[in-house]
Amino acid sequence: MASTRPKVTWKTLVMLLVGILAFILYLFVLRVDIPEIVEKIQSTNMPLYLLAASLIFVEMFLYAMAWRSLLGFLSVKLSVLKSYLYVWYGNFIDIIIPAESISGEISRAYLIAREHGNAVSGKVAASLVTHRLIGMSVGAATIGLGTIMLLMAPVNPLIFNLSIFVTGATIFFIILLAILCVKIDWTLKIIDRLIKIFEFIGGGRWKSRLAKAREDAFKIVGTFHNSMKEYAHAPKVVLTSMLLSAFSWFSYLAICHIVFLALGYSKPSLNMISIIFVTQSITTAVKSIPIGVPFEVGLPEITMTTLYVVLGIPFDVSATATILTRILSLWLKFFVGFAIQQWVEISAIKASLKAAKTDKG
Template identity: 35%
Template sequence: MTTTLIGLLAGSAIILLDHKVTFYLSSLLITVSAGTSATILLLLYLSLRRGPAERLIDWVLGLASSISRGRLNIAKWRERILNVLRSFHQGIDVIRAHPRNLIKPVIFSVLSWFFYLSTYHMVFYALGLDVPFAVSMVVFSISVAVQTVPVGIPVGLVEIVMTTLYTLFNIDIAISGTATTLIRVVTFWFRILIGYAAAQWIGVEALLRRS
């Protein structure tokens, strides 16, 4: 998520400085960047400070108890969540004690981010269009951020957001829709098919081993 934020900030800065954009688009970029930054800072703070994280959990559980009017076993849920939280902070402590262990994961994360982003840009290249790389960075970053929001709409919302963003950058809506469809086929549906096939194959192997 941090890599996505850096890409969003860099792409937004390039667009705002080198291109003439509408007030609506500039406001959108600033709002999304600020919101994403605030979210990451909050998560980082809660990751490093166990006390505030536990107080936040107690507040959320208290709210849930009020809404459910006592139908939920809050004590049971609290114990489960706190066990997960303790395990998480133990992992954070290990990372803080051995920060060098983060070097390889960070490198692989950046490489993964770049190749994922290149898919967005190469689709337009395949369609014969020269779209600024900064535009691809912004659309990619916002679409990834949208996918992390638990709104319960896994299909459709991202496509609408991407198509709308491309049209805001003065790309024809037909081309925007076509590019979005191709991007989602490659980055989402193709992975679903591969994952399903892999899961089926692993299941078959497990059955063969049992027999």
């Protein structure tokens, strides 16, 4: 099986710079006092900020354990350490390949298939899809709760309408994905039509390969749907994963709140919590749009800053909080993920070389 190691090309770096420049241009257009932002960053309460940084590792651990609990139920054995490393690996792929969590999920599926073989692919796919459904449900619940909390005081109609739209869209995709999980015939028809498209493009040159791909895909889909049925009859397993996913998400929301505290900015607790709930849920939904910008730079920062401002936080504080939050949620995760990705791949190469020597010996 070929390596999935990502290649950072000049195009990736160019798009990274474009995203950063877009956010800087946004700040200049709205006449934000850049020196004041720099001053606020310099005066940040570092012990609190380091606490927020440490919670990044807690967030990722809980997220990994939520996924591992689903895998374990289907008898796919993965140690706590490996599940944690694979989630970091997948998150790194997510950052540099603009396809939201799909790219990260594909990389996690690859890593397990490399270790356990293709026979478990259907089970792994089921665990990843269920994990995604749970994450979307937790996000929808969060934005709904945040909106209800905001309604206790006069709220900007734009925010209210946007919250309703994002919640509705999320629920729609949850239902659509759930239907595809239940209706095996629909999934098989989609795969069959995709293969026919490739057959047409190839003009018969790939006939044998596509026939093998169809056969393998149908086997995986069969295992996938059987696994989804098992989850449907195991509410305790799904609930455990849901609780761990919720704790992971709330760990991230706590990071956002601590960043404001580190800046010395405070509002009534209930109001601040509702602002963070709504802002981060909407920003996460925006990040899920695969617009082709590696590193997810530019659009999320603009969205986050704008929402904070609309919800009553001063512009300079909003921009500073956004920058500090993204340093942790993007750049810290990027560098840690890069180190882990390299370590995992190097370890795999060493293991394969050792196995080759053993076979020769």
